[in-house]
Amino acid sequence: MRRPETDYAAVFQALPGVVALLTPQLVYVDVNGGFLRATGRTRDQVIGRYIFDVFPDNPNDPTATGMRNFQASLLRVVATGERDVMAVQRYDVEDPARPGVWQERYWSPINVPVFAPDGQVIMVMLRVEEVTELVRTWSTRNGGSGARMLEADLYTRARELQEVNERLRRAHAHEREVALSLQAAMLPVPRPVGHHRAAVRYQPAVGTLNVCGDWYELTDMPGDRIAVAVGDVVGHGLRAAGVMGQLRSALSAACHVAKRPAPALEALSTYALSVQGAESSTALQAFVDWETRIITYSSAGHPPPALAHPDGTVAFLDQATGPPLGIPTDSEVRPEAVEEFDEGAVLVLYTDGLIERRTEDIDTGLRRLAVSLARHRGADPESLADALLLDLLPSRGITDDTVLVVVRL
Template sequence: MVRAEHLRDEQRLHRIEAVTDATLSRLDVADLFDEMLDRVRDLLQVDTAAILLLDVRAQQLVATAAKGLEEEVRQRFRVSVGRGFAGRIAQTRQPVIIEQVTPDKVVNPILLDTGVRSLLGVPIIARGDLVGVLHVGTLTPRRFTPDDVRLLELVADRLSLASRARANTLDQAAALALQRSLIPTELPEVPGIEMAARYVPGHASGVGGDWYDVFTLPSGWTGVVVGDVSGHGLQSAVVMGRVRSALRAYALVCDDPAEALTLLDRKVVHFEAGSLTTALYAMISPDGTTVRVALAGHPRPVLAVPGQSNDLLPARVDPPLGTGRRPPERHATTVDFPPGAVLVSYTDGLVERRGEVLDVGIARLKAAVPLAPVEAVCATVMAMLDTEHPVDDIALLAIRRLPD
């Protein structure tokens, strides 16, 4: 008898595992939740099953999927952590059984209206963080057993894995879409100037906080930006998008790159707390003969001039954006940009190597920049990378003043 019960339990567990493993690869979150709830009702022989996910900011559980309690989802029922049946599960992070449902034990009127008599619920936890609550119920009195609890906890574990995997996928897809919308697919045409760029993600998600930007200003000057928001993934891409947009706005009202970065620093400190950002903002004169540049913690670009040795642009590097300290004085440097000259701006992923002093990577870049059309410049510079998979994001922007 004991062996028969053990085999039956094992069969139930294997069925749940098989269902979840199969659906992880082929179902979206909504379909996966529906599939799991159907299976749970069948395996536990219950009448209702529901998933409530945690709204972290509000600290409320939100009805997200349900079988037998569909009205709960239609009304987007919410309950605060600590209140009622589901709220108590979320607060204690322990299974809760109610053998006899009464108004003083639940706060969701839909449970009472549906006629649920007994409830079992467990927390959904991923990597130590509460994700939500999974609960089942019956329309007749039921004594849930430790095996029922164990089975529901297994389903909750599988749901947490699926939720995390799908959330990561959605985050990555959203970040990729956002970043692709912010990285220019084409650079503007500027008389007497040619430009080319490269972007290479260094993170498994394919998304980071590096960016480049080029835009023409009403004054006739051309704005050039290369920047790097710390971190990877969707959050960095979102911050990058906001910083990029803000700098474009400040560029419209500032004739001095240092002033634009000063305003941007105030914005980052106030609205993007904790997001350290480096940036280069340069302005190319309408005739292309001069470049004014300001640097906020960003690597100095390489300037290649015909008849001279390649060197770093002689510009001062001021503190990064968002340090939170007293606003620093920022400086702009104006340099000549003679015919045939090439200016190469980049993020630090291009020159940094593990176990190597940064100066070595910068010297390697200086030596690599040719006096050539910008596509050849980018190809030559990218060829100096010793790996197809850099450990950090790389943004590269080459600008050349055409020979007379």
């Protein structure tokens, strides 16, 4: 039996309470029936108009703060992509039948982001419940002073919350200084690899302490060769960064002993079993040989490197993927593959924050990377790294850390 299609427009109109959709510029896109009934407005008076042109503050009340508070909340949702639950707000509404006459109204608002497939905030859903009658009842029970008592209580609570937030901000600032020092010590300073050109970027997730388990390593090898690696430890914060530092150092040492990517990763996988928090981490190790023009690589559950050829075609090196570190494998040795390259090609290694989005399939992120890489492949490594981040990372910030390594071949 075929399931009936859902009429989402009808669902939106039937939503309880007052609901509106706004653009990131705070212009009304749509409102439900509850909104029109509560405000006494028609759709023609609302749709396509800036929210505060329709509902300005009461000009007769010099203490009115409803417009300022709503604006701050809505813009915060647009900037961060996070929902915002506001305290009860007094926001008077002009009587549509009596211009110049303002009705005292109280509202309990929640503002929620609506995302496009690429993760950008394309709308904000404003949902409010009117609590005017509740406030009036409280006022009656308290001899007419209930509304003022409520406002005073909210103001006091807001001040207390502001003080708590300020203390947290100072503590966070101190933690961030510690975190940045640790990150600088854990990750190598970007430097030339022989006479070849490379660029690295580290981008922390929004809301983190600027430390994570994502890492990279560039190592000069005998002959005209380099070893380049990226990895990702599960989790965020100082603990993940500590694990990251141990794995990065161990793999760098293993490369010099093993002299090939697969046995180096196998040694790292064995070592990961002895490091708490390292199991299930991913890593990708590649050796680049300019004399033979061959890339030899092996992956421990990590996203595949991208190789942009001079003619603009982009290939993903996905023929040697084994399990993450510390996970047993049926084979005695990890898979390893080779790929030839021409002079002028570009090799890009990265962690999953560059391509993965919660709202889309990973193949979409890989295609986006291929298109951007093909378009900017002629740029120098530093410019190319910046262009890739600009094209691929959402402007509102990322929810997962990102490491990017660009090597001109």
